[in-house]
Amino acid sequence: MSLLSHKRDLAMCAFCPKMCRFACPMAEVEHREAVTPWWKMIQAERIGARRAPDSPEAAAVVYHCLSCLHCRTHCRHAVDVPGALLEARAALFSRNLEDPLVCGFLARFRKQGNPFAEDLGARLERIVPAELRPAEARAVLFAGCQALRAESVVSAARRVFSALSIDFVGVFAGDDLCCGAPLWQMGDRKGFEAHAERLRRQLGACRLVLCLCPTCEETLRTLYAEVGQPLSARVENLAEWLGPRLEQRTPVQKIPGRFTYHDPCFAGRYRERYQAPRRILSFCLTEPLQEAAWARDDAACCGGGGGVPWILPGPAAAAARRRLKQLQATGAERIATACPGCQRMLGEAGGQVRDVIEVLAEALDGAGPVPGEEHP
Numbered sequence: 001m002s003l004l005s006h007k008r009d010l011a012m013c014a015f016c017p018k019m020c021r022f023a024c025p026m027a028e029v030e031h032r033e034a035v036t037p038w039w040k041m042i043q044a045e046r047i048g049a050r051r052a053p054d055s056p057e058a059a060a061v062v063y064h065c066l067s068c069l070h071c072r073t074h075c076r077h078a079v080d081v082p083g084a085l086l087e088a089r090a091a092l093f094s095r096n097l098e099d100p101l102v103c104g105f106l107a108r109f110r111k112q113g114n115p116f117a118e119d120l121g122a123r124l125e126r127i128v129p130a131e132l133r134p135a136e137a138r139a140v141l142f143a144g145c146q147a148l149r150a151e152s153v154v155s156a157a158r159r160v161f162s163a164l165s166i167d168f169v170g171v172f173a174g175d176d177l178c179c180g181a182p183l184w185q186m187g188d189r190k191g192f193e194a195h196a197e198r199l200r201r202q203l204g205a206c207r208l209v210l211c212l213c214p215t216c217e218e219t220l221r222t223l224y225a226e227v228g229q230p231l232s233a234r235v236e237n238l239a240e241w242l243g244p245r246l247e248q249r250t251p252v253q254k255i256p257g258r259f260t261y262h263d264p265c266f267a268g269r270y271r272e273r274y275q276a277p278r279r280i281l282s283f284c285l286t287e288p289l290q291e292a293a294w295a296r297d298d299a300a301c302c303g304g305g306g307g308v309p310w311i312l313p314g315p316a317a318a319a320a321r322r323r324l325k326q327l328q329a330t331g332a333e334r335i336a337t338a339c340p341g342c343q344r345m346l347g348e349a350g351g352q353v354r355d356v357i358e359v360l361a362e363a364l365d366g367a368g369p370v371p372g373e374e375h376p
């Protein structure tokens with residue numbers, strides 16, 4: 001792929017009266033025409049044509065995108081704005097013209113192979129006993145860096161496996177515990193390919209990889225193939241994979257309280273997975289879900305996508321606060337979601353947020369909330 005493959009999209013945006021402007025969280029929270037999808041695409045076209053944008057700041061607008069795809073919901077031409085902007089980032093990187101914020105972030109990422117620059121292996125060893133981290137398993141839970149950092153959702157997944165007598169899934173404990181998506185988001189394609197090759201080798205014996213995070217899922221399934229490192233294993237989302245296994249079950253205890261659901265962009269607009277998490281929640285909850293006015297393919301992003309929190313934490317946090325307000329307008333006391341990244345962003349914005357896997361663990365084993373969470 002290259003910017004050339006987005007020629008049609010770039011032309012469509014150039015002649016458009018910004019029909020999707022209102023749906024772009026970055027344009028809404030930054031209050032700048034320069035970060036509307038329209039203007040970002042104009043800059044991407046200039047980068048692709050090697051016509052220098054007016055200034056480094058003008059080129060840098062291509063990083064002000066959450067890859068949320070919300071613009072596409074309101075685009076009559078189904079333009080893939082984030083796809084083009086990611087290609088523009090890659091073009092800048094390949095010419096050593098990337099934003100200095102990107103260089104700083106990549107230096108941190110390379111320290112431990114994850115965006116938190118933390119020893120996530122040590123966390124994994126603390127929360128998952130050695131017998132559940134087999135060196136070679138046919139089926140693994142790939143927690144991903146965001147879930148490992150949060151810890152509670154990994155513990156909840158183990159509780160769900162135990163309650164459903166699923167004893168053949170180990171927890172992946174290789175050297176690389178992040179899928180590498182941040183490298184792709186920053187435009188470092190060679191770094192991403194090297195990361196993908198390493199992780200593909202570590203997952204070599206697996207036949208099934210279950211992901212907690214929809215960004216990991218999309219990365220392992222789609223982007224690894226795009227850089228010539230396809231996994232031989234089937235990649236599935238854990239919540240979706242669990243769905244049929246709940247059919248003959250009843251919860252030990254239903255969870256009280258009014259919940260709303262936040263659709264993560266990569267589960268929703270990218271994979272159209274709207275029903276599976278809602279079915280799990282209706283299995284677990286005493287009350288029906290309070291649906292937000294902005295939901296499903298019109299759900300606003302939590303601010304966590306596109307690598308934006310790593311380089312532009314202010315606008316990312318503002319997008320999270322904006323989304324939280326939309327969810328709180330439902331009157332629900334709690335928010336459920338199906339992405340550890342969304343859980344982190346909305347939680348840091350002040351929301352009471354739980355992953356559907358955490359809600360499911362509590363409903364299935366009746367042992368109360370995952371430690372570290374508040375009781376409903």
Ligand code: SF4
Binds near residue numbers: 014018037038079
């Ligand atoms: S993405 Fe579609 S609606 Fe938005 S500016 Fe481009 S052509 Fe217009």
Ligand code: SF4
Binds near residue numbers: 023025036040071
């Ligand atoms: S993908 Fe999201 S953040 Fe990026 S331009 Fe479209 S609406 Fe804005």
